[in-house]
Amino acid sequence: MADVLVLGAVNSAVYAMLALGFTLIFGVGRVVNLAHGTFYAIGVYVAYTLVAVTRLPLLAGAAAAVLAAAAVGIGLERLLIQPVRRWTFAVLIATVVFALLTQEIIYAFYGYTSRNIPSFTTQTLSILGVTVAGQRAITFAVAVLAIAVVWILIYRTRFGSAVLAVAQDREAAVYLGIDADGVSRTVMALSAGLAAAAGVLVAPVLVVSPQMWTLPLVKSFAIVILGGLGSIPGSLAASVLLAYTETAVSRFAGSAFSDLVPLVVILFTLLLRPSGLLGQTVEP
Amino acid sequence: MRQRVIVLVVAVVVALGTAGVGPSRLGAQAGPLTVGAPGPMQLPVGQGINYGLQLAAGEINSAGGILGRKVTVVPEDEAETPEVGLAAMRKLLDSDKVDVLIGGQTSGVVLAQLPQIARAKTIYLGVGAAAPQITAQVQKEYERYKYIFRVSPVNSTYLGYGLADFVDEFVRPKLNVTKVAIIGENLVWVQGVLPAMERRLAEKQGISVVYKELFDIRTTDFSPIFAKIRAAGAQFVVPLMSHASSDVVVKAYASLKVPIPWGGIDVKGQEADSCDKLDGASVGETVLFGSPPIRVAITPRTIPFIDKYTERFKRPPVYTSFGAYDALYIYKAAAERAGTFDAEKVIPALEKTDYKGASGRVVFDEAHDVRYGPSYAFETMVQWQTGCKRALIWPARLATGGYVPLPWLR
Numbered sequence: 001m002a003d004v005l006v007l008g009a010v011n012s013a014v015y016a017m018l019a020l021g022f023t024l025i026f027g028v029g030r031v032v033n034l035a036h037g038t039f040y041a042i043g044v045y046v047a048y049t050l051v052a053v054t055r056l057p058l059l060a061g062a063a064a065a066v067l068a069a070a071a072v073g074i075g076l077e078r079l080l081i082q083p084v085r086r087w088t089f090a091v092l093i094a095t096v097v098f099a100l101l102t103q104e105i106i107y108a109f110y111g112y113t114s115r116n117i118p119s120f121t122t123q124t125l126s127i128l129g130v131t132v133a134g135q136r137a138i139t140f141a142v143a144v145l146a147i148a149v150v151w152i153l154i155y156r157t158r159f160g161s162a163v164l165a166v167a168q169d170r171e172a173a174v175y176l177g178i179d180a181d182g183v184s185r186t187v188m189a190l191s192a193g194l195a196a197a198a199g200v201l202v203a204p205v206l207v208v209s210p211q212m213w214t215l216p217l218v219k220s221f222a223i224v225i226l227g228g229l230g231s232i233p234g235s236l237a238a239s240v241l242l243a244y245t246e247t248a249v250s251r252f253a254g255s256a257f258s259d260l261v262p263l264v265v266i267l268f269t270l271l272l273r274p275s276g277l278l279g280q281t282v283e284p
Numbered sequence: 285m286r287q288r289v290i291v292l293v294v295a296v297v298v299a300l301g302t303a304g305v306g307p308s309r310l311g312a313q314a315g316p317l318t319v320g321a322p323g324p325m326q327l328p329v330g331q332g333i334n335y336g337l338q339l340a341a342g343e344i345n346s347a348g349g350i351l352g353r354k355v356t357v358v359p360e361d362e363a364e365t366p367e368v369g370l371a372a373m374r375k376l377l378d379s380d381k382v383d384v385l386i387g388g389q390t391s392g393v394v395l396a397q398l399p400q401i402a403r404a405k406t407i408y409l410g411v412g413a414a415a416p417q418i419t420a421q422v423q424k425e426y427e428r429y430k431y432i433f434r435v436s437p438v439n440s441t442y443l444g445y446g447l448a449d450f451v452d453e454f455v456r457p458k459l460n461v462t463k464v465a466i467i468g469e470n471l472v473w474v475q476g477v478l479p480a481m482e483r484r485l486a487e488k489q490g491i492s493v494v495y496k497e498l499f500d501i502r503t504t505d506f507s508p509i510f511a512k513i514r515a516a517g518a519q520f521v522v523p524l525m526s527h528a529s530s531d532v533v534v535k536a537y538a539s540l541k542v543p544i545p546w547g548g549i550d551v552k553g554q555e556a557d558s559c560d561k562l563d564g565a566s567v568g569e570t571v572l573f574g575s576p577p578i579r580v581a582i583t584p585r586t587i588p589f590i591d592k593y594t595e596r597f598k599r600p601p602v603y604t605s606f607g608a609y610d611a612l613y614i615y616k617a618a619a620e621r622a623g624t625f626d627a628e629k630v631i632p633a634l635e636k637t638d639y640k641g642a643s644g645r646v647v648f649d650e651a652h653d654v655r656y657g658p659s660y661a662f663e664t665m666v667q668w669q670t671g672c673k674r675a676l677i678w679p680a681r682l683a684t685g686g687y688v689p690l691p692w693l694r
Contacts, residue, residue, distance in 0.1 A: 003511040011505060112326030112363075114531060118563050124541050130511070133539035205539055206504055207531045215502065251508040255499040256470055 002128040004248050010136045011243035013143035017198040018216050019223035019235040020150055021191030027167040027230035028187045030088070031081055035095040036195055036220055037213030038102045043069040043196025044203045044212065045106055048115050058118060062200040066193045073192025077185045099213060106210040115208040117200070139201040146197060147236070150190065154232065163187060167230065222262035226269050228279020237277055316356040317349070317625065319612065320382030322372050322397070323389050323412065325361035327527060328555050329604045333387045333411060334359040335597045336608030339589075350616045351625065358382055362393055364527075369393035370400065377404040383625060384409070386611045389604060391415035391440075391473045402428045407627050407634070409615060410434040411607030414473045416441050419653040430631055433652040435614060436607030436643055437574040438663070440473050442656035444480025446663030447522060447548055447572060452488040454665070454678045458687055459545055461519040465495040466548075467509060467533075468524030474498060477524050477549065494518050501529050506536040513544065522548035531562065538565035541692040547665060548572060556600045559672035566668040568690035570677065575606035575643040576664045578674060580682050582644050589642035603643075610641030 022036045043065045050061035076098055084090035121134035154160040165173040166183045174180050195216065206212070223242055227234030242265060250258040269276060321337050323330035334357065341355040349355060358380050362369035369390070376382050377400060385401065388394040389412030398421055401408045408431055410418060416439040421429040437443065455461045466481065468474035478496065485491050495516035497509060513521060521544050525533055530552035537546065547570025552558050554573060559566040577600040579587050589609060593601045601609075618633035619625055639646045644662065647655045654661050665678040667688060675685025 003508065007505070007507045007511075112324075113328075114527075116531060116535075116561050116563075119535075119539060122539065124539070131540055132507075133536070135539055136507075202504075205532070205535050215504070247505070247508060250503075250505070251512065254497060255503045255506075255509055256497075258505075259500055259502055 003130045004244070004251050006127045006130040006132060007251075008240075008244040008247040010132065010140045011247060012240040013140045013147070014198055014202055015219055015223055015243050016147055016236050016239035017143045017194050019220045019227070019239050020147060020232065021194040022220040023224045023227070023230055023232060023235040024150075024154075024163075024187050025191045026224065027232070028163055029081070029085060029166075029170075029184045031085070031091050031095075032088075033081075033095050033188075033191070034092060034217065035076060035099040035102070035213075036191070037215070037217035038099040039069045039073060039192040039195035040199035040216045041106065041210070041213040042072055042102065042192075043199040044117065044208050045110065045115075046196075047200045047203065048117050048208055051117060052115065058120060062197075065200050066196045069196030070189040070193040073188040074185050076192075077188035081188075082181060082184070099217075103210050103213065110210065112210075117203045117208060119204040133205065135201075135204050142197070142201055146194060150194070151232075153190075159183075159186070218262055222265045224276075226265050226276055228276030231276065231278040234276055234278030315353070317353040317384070318380060318382040319355060319357050319615075320376035320380060320385045320387070320406075321357050321359040321608070322362045322369065322376060322385065322387040323359070323604065324364050325359055326363070327389075328602055329389050329412060329527070329551065330359075330361065332602035332605035333389070333608045335593065336411075336601065336605035337386060337612055339593055339596060339605075340609045340612035344612065344616060350619055351623070353625075355612070362388075362390075362397075364390045364393065366393050366396035369397055373397045373400045377401075377406060382406065384615055386435075386608055386615070387411060387604075388413045391418065392471070394418055395472070398429065398432065401431055405431060405627055407431050407615070407630060408433065409611040411436050411611050412604045414438070414440040414443055414476070416476050416653075417472070419651040422653075423651045430652070431627060433634060433648060434654055435611040435646055436654060436661070437603055438656045438661050439653055440476030441480040442661075443549060443572070443663070444477040444482075445484045445656070447477070448481045448484030448488065450547070450572075450663070450665050450678050451485065451491060451520065451522070454680075454687075455520050455545075455547070456488075456491060459520065461545075462490055463492055463494045463517055463519045464522060465513045465516060465518035465520070465544075466493055466522045466524065467495075467497050467499060467513070468549075469501050469526060469529050470498040471501065471526065473526070474524045481522070499529070503529065504532065506533055507540060510536065510540055510542050514542070518544055520544065521546035524549045525553075526551045530558075534562055534565050534569065537569070538562075538567075541690075543690075543693060545690060545693070546570070547667070553668070554602055559668045564672055567670060567672065568668065568688065568693075570665050570667045570687075573603065573664050573666050573676075574661065575601075575603050576666050576674075576676050577601050578666060578676050578684055580664075580676055580684060582682070583640040583642065585640065585642045586644075606641070606643035610639065610643050610646060613641060614639050614646060 025031050025033045046068045047061045047065035050056040051058050080094040119135040120138050123134035125132045125137050162178045162183050166180045170180050223238040227238030246258045246261045321333050323333040337357045341357050345354045360372040360376050362372040385408040388410045391413040394413040414437050419434050495513050530550050550571045553571040618630050622629040622633040645660050649655050666674050667677050669675050669688045677687050
């Protein structure tokens, strides 16, 4: 039981980091960003290139990868999303095309073969008698820190107030003098940076491959649906719930079933509580 | 007179045509023999098929070809998916009109291609896929599927036997192991290896399988599985992994410093640079090889092949390279014995094959499957050791080094 408690916590933090950006983007711009997992992949491939190819130190490579993904996020928002923002389907198509295009570019430059990024540490920790890989412990610590920073940014700063204002009523926020497009771009950069950071932290224990953007997208999707689209506290709660459910299923029923969890979650949430745990019901 | 000449010319043309030596047939015989090479060409195991064939074709062509025809190799990428594999096979058979097929790596892909190959009545020498269902078709419907042969690796049942023998003959006495855990990808080939291994282990006295799990190849967190293995009291872990999951499992094993020695099938772990790519995470892992890329004289052809291959392609051969290289020579010998390229006549000659190739001795059974056993094709276990060097540790008669404990257990 202790292993489920400890291992579930690590996965919760990573999921929260992924889902936070996804839900912020939806909250601010009503954008379902199907390219969210792509930022995760971009972060990992940039880090791989800088660390494994140009021999930059891992920490510097990781930081540069996060910044690069944030820059791509701004570009995506400005060039693809902003012009079609008012048409939901156009946004969906634009972001999925961007995701597929990026995948093909990665294929073209890096080929089919999977790559590897070195770990930040090779040490292990024993928590409650459970052995945890040092890399996963670092991932947990950085993820918790990143979530805390984003939380403070959103709920304790002027910028956060602007974000919440745009999320509540974009038009009214503009009348109040808030640069809504600027807020959207910054939030996209933040979201992309968070996804890239999650990728860079998790990549040392996973495989780097061009299709790696799909799994984080499915997880993020499941979390924000369960938590309630656009709800930050809902997403955090759903991240913990999903991660612990997956870990428990893997531990007690078999790992072959754990990937079913997010899909079952999406299905049942839509059937039983479409607004999610903490989402708001909007009358049509 | 002029009329007579015309009649004579017409008669000669008709005679040549009816004798089957018209211009097109003459051209076909004089042209190169095309060898279709389907495989996952983006991966080292696919490239290994192509390189093995290129090496053999170069040598054969230098010596005059096969029955006077030069050999050309047509590689075709079948990725690792049945849809791509079917399209690749269609291209090789319908567009390229290859004379013989040598390749294949993913069992699911090869199984999907079998009806195409049978319809085309083209000889197929498999060199990479291990599912017993592939050659079982030959026994079930001989007339339809007699074109299918497997040169390498031994089928998954025998892979399971090989692993069980390794555990019994090496792991148990050397590491004092009686409890084994088996984890494998939930894929067709593993579903053949696992029961065979369990069956064989059940025959051995005093070894029990205390834990087994088939995991989804997209599994990203192996911590719960390793926790269960430890809780079950396993003393040795046998992984059954292809390309799909290998890196993640190996990295998880090393990052968690799982305190249990391990060794089994790790297709990616067979690649020469796999340990370096993982920053040494593989050190201590023992990997099964049908044809070890270590300079061990399994037959007189093994070391010269490894040296020539490594020199030409700047990397050591993988298991499919051995199989492809041998397969082309096996086909050459059969065609020469039959004196023709006619599949119906080459097949009986292939069935009589007894060839000592680079990979070992190749003899086909009644299902056209390569025979397994100490005097036929057999398995070896190679361990990744300090500095990502490799040593063959089993069977003892071929060993190039001793077992080295996992770095975190030293």
